[in-house]
Amino acid sequence: MAQVCARCHTEFRGAYAFGLYWCTVDRFFVCRRCWEERCGEGHGSGAKNLSFRGISALGFLVMVTVVAAPWAGMVAYDYSTLKEWNAAPIVPVGELRLGQIAKVAGVIVSNSSIVFGGREVDTDGGWVWSWDATGSFAVTDGAGTVFATMERWWEVGPGLHPAPNAVRTSGTVYMSGDRVYMIGNVASRADGTLVFFVRILSPSPADPAPPPILLAFIALLVGPLIPLWLWAGVWWHGRAVLHRRAVNGIPPVRILEGAYRDPSLSWRPNRKSISVRQRRYVTIVLVAIFAALVYLTTFLLNLHERSDEVAPILVISFGGLMLVVLPVLWVLYGGGLPAAVAFSERGFHLWYDNPYERQLNDDFIPWAQIAKIEFRDAGRYEKYWYLERTTGEGEDLDKLSAENLRALTAEWKRRTEHDLQGGQAAVDA
């Protein structure tokens, strides 16, 4: 994505395209520097509050959607699978075809009496019945018989018989002679006989049913996003048209990437900041991690049983997303620190490694323009060093290292005192 400032016509790319301001007076997008210097932060009409970084709000909406997507996907998968389980027509065993996903009804035929059971497990929430990881049996519907395996089961409804090994829970088992319903994939063995990989097994086709809370969850998650996207679309379209009209026919000014800082100054290193190159790599890596995460979530959901495995998948998915979102925020908003500063006879110099930051920030403040440097204490979380210019413009000095801040203050004090003495000497004479 690229966006041109309508005043200086500088082209901003990537994350910086999201950082432009919408000027409600001029009705076009401007960069931060033009917003401050040429739009006077709202043309003196107190319009500052009316204008906001709408494009970055759009970026935020994209991120929220991206975060919500796997969650909605998980719940939707759960809901649609159970819905399908309830609604799918029953396929006669004799008509099962390789590769098919089918629902089958029949009677379990086996030499052993218990064909599928489980064991009691002590969890933080008390004792629970945990179905076995696998099991196998034949199912016949009179006209045909198919061999079923439980090694990929996703959900199992309570069986018809109490489990003999259930003491603390009401665990159940499936036995030979039980009438069952099952949905699953039809595969084949090496010798060509069909195998039925059961996904859901239950004595009743109506159970398990999708709980209404799942639907409510999707509605709650996806519901607000739809009007937000509609609103964003309308918002964006109207402004994009006006902005395009303002910059139409004017060639964009490209950001100069390969600039060098003045070698005649003695530069002092400042706080570490992320470079454009690093930013690009980090972005690519984060997008890759995110894609892998979505894939992993889908894969895990498809492979494992529903009840036991969804919670860890939620943790993996949510934890992974946090791991991605936090660095994304850092990449988007954490790049604006000067890499080095220098003092000269003329004033205070700042160097930004990032060419976009060089465009957006002043790289030089004359000594004569510094009205005061002071510590501001505006509440618990608003303590910061502040530089006020004679023009009234201000600068937050938190972007300087403590050492450079001390040096700047000392240097500025020395010069103003020197000037005062010089002035006094002139008066005395």
Ligand SMILES: [Zn+2]
């Ligand atoms: Zn501009």
Ligand SMILES: [Zn+2]
């Ligand atoms: Zn303006």
